[in-house]
Amino acid sequence: MTWTAKDGAPPEIWALDQGPDGFLWLGTGSGLYRFDGMTFERYRLAPGEQLASIDITAVEVLPSNEIWIGYSDGGVSRLKDGRVTTFTEKDGIGPGMIVHFRQDRDGVLWAVSHGGLSRFLNGHWRSVGADWDVPADFIVGLFIARDGVRWLSTAQGLYFARPGVQRFEPTGAVAEHATLTETPDGRIWIADRPHGLRPMPNYVGADRRSPWKERTVPSGNVLSLASFAVDRQGVIWGTDRVNGGIFRFDPRRTPQPTHSLMASDVDVFRRTDGLTAGRSIPILSDREGNIWVGTSAGLNRFRTSEIIHDVVVPPATAYGYSIATLPDATYITDGVWLYRALPHEAARRHVRLAAAANTVLLRSRDGALWYGNGGAMHRHVGSKITRIALPAQVRDRNVNAIAEDGTGTLWVAFEGSDVYQLKEGRWTGPIDLGGLPTPVIAGADTTGAVWFGYADSRVSRHDAAGMRVFTARDGLTVGNVEGLAILDGAVWVGGELGVARLDHERFHTIGSNQVEALFGVSGMGQASDGDVLFNGLMGVVRMDTKELRKAFADPAYVPDYALYDRRNGLPGVAQQGWHAPTVATGIDGRTWFISNTGVSFLNADGRARNLVPPPIAILSATVQGVTHSTASPLTVPKGTTSLTIAYTAAALRAPESVRFRYRLEGLDTAWTDAGGHREAVFSNLGPKQYRFRVIAANEDGVWNEDGATLDVEIPPTFLQSGPFKAFVGATLVALLWFVYTQRMRSVARRIHGRMAERLEERERIARALHDTLLQSVQALTLHFQFAVDKLPVELPARGALEEAIDRADAVIAEGRDRIQGLRLLRDGAIEDIIAGIVQRQGFDAAVEVVVTCNGTQRALDLLVLDEVTRIAGEAVFNVWRHASATRIAIDVSHGTNFSLRITDNGVGIDPDVVTRGEREGHFGLPGMRESARRLRGVLEVRCLPEGGAEVELTVPASIAYQARGRRSTFPRAPEGHPVVAPAKARA
Numbered sequence: 001m002t003w004t005a006k007d008g009a010p011p012e013i014w015a016l017d018q019g020p021d022g023f024l025w026l027g028t029g030s031g032l033y034r035f036d037g038m039t040f041e042r043y044r045l046a047p048g049e050q051l052a053s054i055d056i057t058a059v060e061v062l063p064s065n066e067i068w069i070g071y072s073d074g075g076v077s078r079l080k081d082g083r084v085t086t087f088t089e090k091d092g093i094g095p096g097m098i099v100h101f102r103q104d105r106d107g108v109l110w111a112v113s114h115g116g117l118s119r120f121l122n123g124h125w126r127s128v129g130a131d132w133d134v135p136a137d138f139i140v141g142l143f144i145a146r147d148g149v150r151w152l153s154t155a156q157g158l159y160f161a162r163p164g165v166q167r168f169e170p171t172g173a174v175a176e177h178a179t180l181t182e183t184p185d186g187r188i189w190i191a192d193r194p195h196g197l198r199p200m201p202n203y204v205g206a207d208r209r210s211p212w213k214e215r216t217v218p219s220g221n222v223l224s225l226a227s228f229a230v231d232r233q234g235v236i237w238g239t240d241r242v243n244g245g246i247f248r249f250d251p252r253r254t255p256q257p258t259h260s261l262m263a264s265d266v267d268v269f270r271r272t273d274g275l276t277a278g279r280s281i282p283i284l285s286d287r288e289g290n291i292w293v294g295t296s297a298g299l300n301r302f303r304t305s306e307i308i309h310d311v312v313v314p315p316a317t318a319y320g321y322s323i324a325t326l327p328d329a330t331y332i333t334d335g336v337w338l339y340r341a342l343p344h345e346a347a348r349r350h351v352r353l354a355a356a357a358n359t360v361l362l363r364s365r366d367g368a369l370w371y372g373n374g375g376a377m378h379r380h381v382g383s384k385i386t387r388i389a390l391p392a393q394v395r396d397r398n399v400n401a402i403a404e405d406g407t408g409t410l411w412v413a414f415e416g417s418d419v420y421q422l423k424e425g426r427w428t429g430p431i432d433l434g435g436l437p438t439p440v441i442a443g444a445d446t447t448g449a450v451w452f453g454y455a456d457s458r459v460s461r462h463d464a465a466g467m468r469v470f471t472a473r474d475g476l477t478v479g480n481v482e483g484l485a486i487l488d489g490a491v492w493v494g495g496e497l498g499v500a501r502l503d504h505e506r507f508h509t510i511g512s513n514q515v516e517a518l519f520g521v522s523g524m525g526q527a528s529d530g531d532v533l534f535n536g537l538m539g540v541v542r543m544d545t546k547e548l549r550k551a552f553a554d555p556a557y558v559p560d561y562a563l564y565d566r567r568n569g570l571p572g573v574a575q576q577g578w579h580a581p582t583v584a585t586g587i588d589g590r591t592w593f594i595s596n597t598g599v600s601f602l603n604a605d606g607r608a609r610n611l612v613p614p615p616i617a618i619l620s621a622t623v624q625g626v627t628h629s630t631a632s633p634l635t636v637p638k639g640t641t642s643l644t645i646a647y648t649a650a651a652l653r654a655p656e657s658v659r660f661r662y663r664l665e666g667l668d669t670a671w672t673d674a675g676g677h678r679e680a681v682f683s684n685l686g687p688k689q690y691r692f693r694v695i696a697a698n699e700d701g702v703w704n705e706d707g708a709t710l711d712v713e714i715p716p717t718f719l720q721s722g723p724f725k726a727f728v729g730a731t732l733v734a735l736l737w738f739v740y741t742q743r744m745r746s747v748a749r750r751i752h753g754r755m756a757e758r759l760e761e762r763e764r765i766a767r768a769l770h771d772t773l774l775q776s777v778q779a780l781t782l783h784f785q786f787a788v789d790k791l792p793v794e795l796p797a798r799g800a801l802e803e804a805i806d807r808a809d810a811v812i813a814e815g816r817d818r819i820q821g822l823r824l825l826r827d828g829a830i831e832d833i834i835a836g837i838v839q840r841q842g843f844d845a846a847v848e849v850v851v852t853c854n855g856t857q858r859a860l861d862l863l864v865l866d867e868v869t870r871i872a873g874e875a876v877f878n879v880w881r882h883a884s885a886t887r888i889a890i891d892v893s894h895g896t897n898f899s900l901r902i903t904d905n906g907v908g909i910d911p912d913v914v915t916r917g918e919r920e921g922h923f924g925l926p927g928m929r930e931s932a933r934r935l936r937g938v939l940e941v942r943c944l945p946e947g948g949a950e951v952e953l954t955v956p957a958s959i960a961y962q963a964r965g966r967r968s969t970f971p972r973a974p975e976g977h978p979v980v981a982p983a984k985a986r987a
Contacts, residue, residue, distance in 0.1 A: 037652045523574060539566075
């Protein structure tokens with residue numbers, strides 16, 4: 001993979017390093033850059049900060065994320081927490097261009113320049129010179145081995161300093177501009193102009209004998225290295241400063257060389273091979289196993305290919321490919337040639353076929369290779385090929401599919417025709433398939449049964465018990481069948497729409513709707529670690545068996561899987577419609593894949609699951625087009641409603657396969673699956689404190705669950721602030737209270753108006769009764785009295801008449817009182833009136849009556865007082881008549897509402913009466929409720945758990961009480977004539 005200016009890569013890359021945050025840091029001729037695998041970003045310093053130069057030749061990122069920068073013109077800078085501190089010669093830095101930095105196992109940082117060495121101790125740089133026996137020579141580089149030995153290379157020599165010893169000792173070796181590296185086995189390797197690449201003698205142990213013979217390299221074949229890198233397999237990589245490009249050498253290869261290596265002895269990769277430029281200096285092996293090379297024109301990435309394309313087999317054929325694995329080799333055909341790949345070797349042409357035609361290969365149980373071609377079946381064992389002519393009826397037909405049953409009989413399906421059987425050189429058939437069409441694919445299971453595949457999700461099984469056809473009714477919903485395979489003893493079927501596995505005589509399908517990449521599957525197999533491989537139109541899917549079990553058990557489950565495609569070296573996509581399996585595993589463990597553009601195999605060294613969780617970084621937060629720092633917490637402008645957050649993951653092996661999930665705590669309750677998108681956009685945000693969280697998974701599904709976070713605070717505007725909301729709330733409450741009071745006043749006015757109308761009606765009735773009935777009766781009584789006065793005194797009837805006249809006078813007096821009651825309103829304290837009612841009721845002396853008053857006494861409206869008096873009188877009367885109580889409590893409360901509660905300990909009230917609200921044939925309770933409703937009040941009647949009953953009247957204050965400062969205009973009882981007598985009960 002390469003990146004140049006058109007991809008955003010900077011030119012003139014002179015230094016590479018990887019930080020603990022996973023980013024690749026680039027020192028270039030145009031400044032400091034970092035790279036996350038997708039985007040190059042020029043590093044932005046804090047305001048007011050500046051590097052000493054943009055021409056950077058050395059970069060070292062320490063575990064603390066502190067970055068050291070060296071310059072072409074000399075001097076170094078430390079970048080820490082966004083602040084830059086620069087050191088020059090006067091601060092202890094050696095003169096000349098800074099070559100690189102090195103940190104030893106004691107944590108001491110070394111700066112290497114062409115003019116000298118320096119160490120950073122206690123915040124200061126100290127020059128390392130004669131006090132360490134450093135020669136006065138041109139410094140090439142410093143290498144620190146894992147055992148702590150420090151190796152110093154100069155223009156003319158090689159020196160070393162033992163751990164804990166402040167002295168560089170000469171090795172005595174002739175080495176010009178030497179560079180060193182160390183392989184995982186602990187060997188130190190050296191490359192220089194005179195002798196090329198070789199293992200270095202054990203100079204520390206005073207053994208100067210070279211493991212390989214040193215030879216003088218011709219000038220045109222020099223292997224002089226600028227930088228080294230060693231990959232995970234221990235392979236040595238280097239940048240060639242003389243010839244340009246890079247080289248690669250595997251120390252594990254056999255046979256081992258016996259002499260130092262020249263440029264012609266190693267694998268090289270130069271500009272003509274695709275390198276971005278001929279001049280390359282820095283090279284780096286990152287923690288995910290990639291090799292990075294910087295050149296004068298861009299950046300290059302190398303990684304061990306997981307899929308290796310076999311270039312011997314042609315990348316195109318008109319007859320399709322077929323493959324079969326035998327004990328001695330893997331055989332491949334393109335319909336023209338038969339190729340053979342011996343264990344661990346590439347394929348080679350083996351035999352030219354008799355005719356150029358579609359040819360299907362089969363390995364029989366006895367280890368022979370079978371195929372049909374040129375009007376015959378061919379049995380290939382070693383170098384011997386036996387030819388068996390096809391039946392006359394199908395001699396001009398191509399073989400569509402071949403399978404071998406448990407008895408060694410071949411079942412051969414011919415294109416557009418029937419199925420025949422071949423056993424011991426004799427043909428039988430055609431075989432009756434019960435009306436099924438010609439099979440498109442064939443296979444055999446571990447029991448020896450033969451399986452055929454057809455279009456429309458159909459397969460058939462043929463064994464000693466007969467034939468059975470499986471369809472969608474049996475769970476097989478893969479569409480047109482493209483492949484058959486036996487994995488771990490189970491029958492698998494691949495098709496256009498997914499894969500299926502037979503379990504207890506029923507197929508279970510994983511469709512492309514569940515795993516998108518399982519589309520057009522024509523081959524199935526297993527890798528050496530047991531993972532299942534599916535070759536389809538999206539590439540090769542590799543899935544762990546545990547994930548497969550979960551997917552089969554739960555159709556809603558989306559399993560994790562790896563996908564091999566062109567980015568992994570896979571040429572094309574799975575071959576379709578050629579009636580041959582497209583996955584096969586050879587005797588050497590290599591798993592082969594058939595594609596529409598050739599054949600390839602899975603590299604056993606190339607597939608190492610990436611266990612490194614992708615480091616995540618939040619890059620920026622953008623509000624209204626302005627990008628803000630991602631320092632947490634981040635306070636954005638007041639009134640912000642939308643927010644865009646950019647993030648990334650420094651996954652360098654397969655950045656395009658990284659998957660992200662994010663959520664904004666305070667807004668989201670669930671994770672948002674962002675796929676590969678590296679930006680989150682939020683809208684309709686309110687003033688609040690939020691926390692943005694993002695997590696990511698690499699190409700192998702390894703999640704960084706810790707992720708990265710950014711706290712964001714959106715302050716409220718004045719209109720969103722707490723005081724303003726409190727003001728609005730208070731105003732709303734006041735408005736509601738105002739509306740409520742106005743409503744209550746309106747209701748009170750209406751009630752008072754209706755009560756005034758009732759009073760006027762009562763006065764009219766009183767006048768009518770007084771002016772008509774009472775006056776007429778009184779006049780009649782006077783006439784009777786005049787008549788009686790004329791009767792003799794001794795007349796017996798006179799006494800009876802006088803008694804009748806007296807009774808008539810009493811009736812007239814009572815009527816006058818009643819009329820007066822209609823015209824006059826009671827006045828006085830409700831407590832006194834109620835006490836009078838109790839006294840007049842005439843309770844037995846043993847009955848205790850208690851009247852209490854709560855709250856500040858206020859005068860009731862006269863009309864209300866009249867209704868309340870009537871309700872109280874009826875309630876007291878009911879207690880006297882029905883309750884048989886020994887104690888009566890009457891509580892009068894003046895508060896936000898007026899309430900009157902009368903409680904007794906008598907026999908109580910029938911619950912049915914309480915429920916219905918009346919006693920049959922009685923009108924006391926309904927009348928009381930009607931009076932309460934006229935006052936907009938509530939009358940409640942309850943049965944008490946401890947016995948007795950309670951009647952409670954509640955009337956809103958706005959209706960119950962006289963308005964302050966307002967005199968009632970209604971007529972009152974005359975002074976000195978109270979309507980009720982003072983109560984004798986205890987108050």
